[in-house]
Amino acid sequence: MLSYFSTAVGWVREMFKSNTKIGKSVLAMGLLVAFNASAQNTAHVHGKGTAFVVQQDNEWQLQFTLPAADIFGFEHYPDTAEQKKRVKAQDEKLSIAESFLTLPGGCQIVSIDASNPFSSSQHGGDHDHDHDHDAHYDVEATLRMSCNQALSGLTFSLFQVFESLESIDVMWTLESGQGMQEISPARPSVDF
Numbered sequence: 001m002l003s004y005f006s007t008a009v010g011w012v013r014e015m016f017k018s019n020t021k022i023g024k025s026v027l028a029m030g031l032l033v034a035f036n037a038s039a040q041n042t043a044h045v046h047g048k049g050t051a052f053v054v055q056q057d058n059e060w061q062l063q064f065t066l067p068a069a070d071i072f073g074f075e076h077y078p079d080t081a082e083q084k085k086r087v088k089a090q091d092e093k094l095s096i097a098e099s100f101l102t103l104p105g106g107c108q109i110v111s112i113d114a115s116n117p118f119s120s121s122q123h124g125g126d127h128d129h130d131h132d133h134d135a136h137y138d139v140e141a142t143l144r145m146s147c148n149q150a151l152s153g154l155t156f157s158l159f160q161v162f163e164s165l166e167s168i169d170v171m172w173t174l175e176s177g178q179g180m181q182e183i184s185p186a187r188p189s190v191d192f
Protein backbone atom coordinates (compact mmCIF):
# COMPACT_ATOMS: atom_id res chain seq x y z
CA MET A 1 0.00 0.00 0.00
CA LEU A 2 2.80 2.40 0.84
CA SER A 3 4.57 1.98 -2.46
CA TYR A 4 1.32 2.34 -4.29
CA PHE A 5 0.60 5.54 -2.44
CA SER A 6 4.01 7.03 -3.06
CA THR A 7 3.69 6.12 -6.73
CA ALA A 8 0.43 8.02 -6.93
CA VAL A 9 1.73 11.02 -5.05
CA GLY A 10 4.96 11.01 -7.02
CA TRP A 11 3.02 10.97 -10.22
CA VAL A 12 0.90 13.94 -9.19
CA ARG A 13 3.99 15.81 -8.02
CA GLU A 14 5.76 15.12 -11.30
CA MET A 15 2.83 16.41 -13.27
CA PHE A 16 2.79 19.54 -11.16
CA LYS A 17 6.49 20.09 -11.72
CA SER A 18 6.11 19.46 -15.40
CA ASN A 19 4.20 22.74 -15.52
CA THR A 20 1.66 21.59 -18.05
CA LYS A 21 -1.90 22.80 -18.01
CA ILE A 22 -2.92 19.39 -16.75
CA GLY A 23 -0.28 19.38 -14.07
CA LYS A 24 -1.36 22.66 -12.55
CA SER A 25 -5.08 22.27 -12.60
CA VAL A 26 -5.28 18.67 -11.58
CA LEU A 27 -3.04 18.73 -8.54
CA ALA A 28 -5.81 18.92 -5.98
CA MET A 29 -8.05 16.43 -7.73
CA GLY A 30 -5.15 14.09 -8.34
CA LEU A 31 -4.21 14.07 -4.70
CA LEU A 32 -7.77 13.21 -3.81
CA VAL A 33 -7.68 10.29 -6.22
CA ALA A 34 -4.34 9.22 -4.82
CA PHE A 35 -5.61 9.21 -1.26
CA ASN A 36 -8.76 7.34 -2.20
CA ALA A 37 -6.75 4.83 -4.16
CA SER A 38 -4.18 4.27 -1.45
CA ALA A 39 -6.92 3.55 1.05
CA GLN A 40 -8.41 0.82 -1.14
CA ASN A 41 -5.33 -0.63 -2.72
CA THR A 42 -2.88 -2.80 -2.77
CA ALA A 43 0.73 -3.62 -2.74
CA HIS A 44 2.49 -5.32 -5.61
CA VAL A 45 0.29 -8.29 -6.50
CA HIS A 46 1.01 -10.40 -9.54
CA GLY A 47 -1.77 -10.24 -12.10
CA LYS A 48 -2.95 -6.86 -10.86
CA GLY A 49 -2.08 -3.42 -12.18
CA THR A 50 -3.21 0.16 -11.88
CA ALA A 51 -3.89 2.92 -14.36
CA PHE A 52 -4.40 6.65 -13.79
CA VAL A 53 -6.16 8.61 -16.47
CA VAL A 54 -6.10 12.41 -16.49
CA GLN A 55 -7.67 14.71 -19.06
CA GLN A 56 -7.80 18.41 -19.60
CA ASP A 57 -8.86 20.04 -22.84
CA ASN A 58 -7.45 17.84 -25.61
CA GLU A 59 -4.66 16.39 -23.48
CA TRP A 60 -4.89 12.93 -22.02
CA GLN A 61 -2.33 11.19 -19.87
CA LEU A 62 -2.50 7.53 -18.89
CA GLN A 63 -0.05 6.13 -16.37
CA PHE A 64 0.18 2.39 -15.90
CA THR A 65 1.88 0.43 -13.14
CA LEU A 66 2.13 -3.25 -14.05
CA PRO A 67 3.92 -6.10 -12.28
CA ALA A 68 7.08 -6.96 -14.19
CA ALA A 69 6.23 -10.64 -13.71
CA ASP A 70 3.19 -10.16 -15.94
CA ILE A 71 5.10 -8.28 -18.61
CA PHE A 72 8.11 -10.59 -18.89
CA GLY A 73 7.00 -13.87 -17.36
CA PHE A 74 9.78 -13.55 -14.78
CA GLU A 75 10.82 -10.95 -12.27
CA HIS A 76 14.57 -10.69 -12.26
CA TYR A 77 17.33 -9.47 -14.51
CA PRO A 78 17.50 -11.78 -17.51
CA ASP A 79 19.95 -14.65 -17.06
CA THR A 80 19.65 -16.55 -20.29
CA ALA A 81 19.76 -15.51 -23.93
CA GLU A 82 16.11 -16.44 -24.15
CA GLN A 83 15.20 -14.16 -21.26
CA LYS A 84 17.22 -11.30 -22.75
CA LYS A 85 15.39 -11.78 -26.00
CA ARG A 86 12.10 -11.69 -24.17
CA VAL A 87 12.97 -8.44 -22.38
CA LYS A 88 13.71 -6.87 -25.74
CA ALA A 89 10.54 -8.21 -27.31
CA GLN A 90 8.37 -6.98 -24.44
CA ASP A 91 10.13 -3.62 -24.56
CA GLU A 92 8.92 -3.27 -28.11
CA LYS A 93 5.38 -4.09 -27.08
CA LEU A 94 5.59 -1.45 -24.36
CA SER A 95 6.50 1.14 -26.98
CA ILE A 96 3.27 0.92 -28.96
CA ALA A 97 -0.13 2.27 -27.94
CA GLU A 98 -1.97 -0.80 -29.24
CA SER A 99 -0.48 -2.85 -26.40
CA PHE A 100 -2.31 -0.64 -23.91
CA LEU A 101 -5.57 0.46 -25.42
CA THR A 102 -7.76 0.66 -28.45
CA LEU A 103 -6.94 4.13 -29.72
CA PRO A 104 -10.24 6.04 -29.78
CA GLY A 105 -11.28 7.83 -32.94
CA GLY A 106 -10.03 11.40 -33.07
CA CYS A 107 -7.04 10.66 -30.81
CA GLN A 108 -3.36 10.70 -31.63
CA ILE A 109 -0.51 9.40 -29.53
CA VAL A 110 1.86 12.14 -28.40
CA SER A 111 4.36 10.00 -26.51
CA ILE A 112 4.86 6.66 -24.77
CA ASP A 113 7.49 6.21 -22.08
CA ALA A 114 7.95 2.86 -20.38
CA SER A 115 10.48 2.18 -17.64
CA ASN A 116 11.75 -1.36 -17.97
CA PRO A 117 13.47 -2.42 -14.75
CA PHE A 118 15.45 -5.08 -16.61
CA SER A 119 16.73 -3.16 -19.60
CA SER A 120 20.50 -3.21 -19.82
CA SER A 121 20.74 0.59 -19.78
CA GLN A 122 19.31 0.60 -16.27
CA HIS A 123 21.43 -2.29 -15.22
CA GLY A 124 24.90 -1.16 -16.08
CA GLY A 125 25.73 -3.67 -18.76
CA ASP A 126 26.41 -7.37 -18.83
CA HIS A 127 28.80 -7.78 -15.93
CA ASP A 128 28.33 -10.54 -13.41
CA HIS A 129 26.35 -9.61 -10.39
CA ASP A 130 24.21 -11.04 -7.66
CA HIS A 131 20.67 -11.42 -8.81
CA ASP A 132 17.97 -10.77 -6.30
CA HIS A 133 15.34 -13.27 -7.34
CA ASP A 134 13.18 -12.45 -4.35
CA ALA A 135 12.59 -8.80 -5.18
CA HIS A 136 9.50 -7.45 -6.87
CA TYR A 137 9.52 -5.04 -9.77
CA ASP A 138 6.97 -2.96 -11.61
CA VAL A 139 6.93 -1.60 -15.10
CA GLU A 140 5.69 1.97 -15.27
CA ALA A 141 4.40 3.31 -18.56
CA THR A 142 3.11 6.77 -19.37
CA LEU A 143 1.11 7.34 -22.49
CA ARG A 144 0.10 10.80 -23.66
CA MET A 145 -2.48 11.39 -26.34
CA SER A 146 -4.32 14.28 -27.87
CA CYS A 147 -8.01 13.90 -28.71
CA ASN A 148 -10.12 16.27 -30.73
CA GLN A 149 -13.36 15.09 -29.18
CA ALA A 150 -14.71 14.11 -25.78
CA LEU A 151 -14.40 10.42 -24.88
CA SER A 152 -17.17 8.52 -23.12
CA GLY A 153 -14.84 5.71 -22.11
CA LEU A 154 -11.72 3.72 -22.93
CA THR A 155 -11.11 0.11 -23.93
CA PHE A 156 -7.83 -1.43 -22.84
CA SER A 157 -5.96 -4.09 -24.79
CA LEU A 158 -3.39 -5.00 -22.12
CA PHE A 159 -5.04 -8.32 -21.26
CA GLN A 160 -4.60 -9.59 -24.81
CA VAL A 161 -0.94 -8.63 -24.89
CA PHE A 162 0.16 -9.51 -21.35
CA GLU A 163 -1.98 -12.55 -20.79
CA SER A 164 -1.28 -13.21 -17.12
CA LEU A 165 -2.79 -9.85 -16.14
CA GLU A 166 -6.07 -10.47 -14.34
CA SER A 167 -7.28 -7.04 -13.34
CA ILE A 168 -6.37 -3.37 -13.46
CA ASP A 169 -7.76 -0.67 -11.20
CA VAL A 170 -8.43 2.29 -13.46
CA MET A 171 -8.81 5.70 -11.81
CA TRP A 172 -9.66 8.80 -13.77
CA THR A 173 -9.69 12.51 -13.19
CA LEU A 174 -11.37 14.30 -16.04
CA GLU A 175 -12.91 17.71 -16.48
CA SER A 176 -16.26 15.91 -16.35
CA GLY A 177 -15.52 14.19 -13.05
CA GLN A 178 -13.51 11.43 -11.49
CA GLY A 179 -14.05 7.77 -10.81
CA MET A 180 -12.60 4.34 -10.43
CA GLN A 181 -13.38 0.99 -12.01
CA GLU A 182 -11.73 -2.41 -12.10
CA ILE A 183 -11.25 -3.87 -15.54
CA SER A 184 -10.57 -7.51 -16.42
CA PRO A 185 -10.15 -9.66 -19.53
CA ALA A 186 -13.93 -10.18 -19.56
CA ARG A 187 -14.64 -6.45 -19.09
CA PRO A 188 -11.72 -4.47 -20.47
CA SER A 189 -13.57 -1.13 -20.83
CA VAL A 190 -14.37 1.76 -18.53
CA ASP A 191 -17.24 4.21 -18.98
CA PHE A 192 -16.59 7.69 -17.70
Ligand SMILES: [Zn+2]
Nearest residue numbers: 069075136137
Ligand atom coordinates in the same frame (compact mmCIF):
# COMPACT_ATOMS: atom_id res chain seq x y z
ZN1 LIG B 1 6.45 -9.51 -7.99
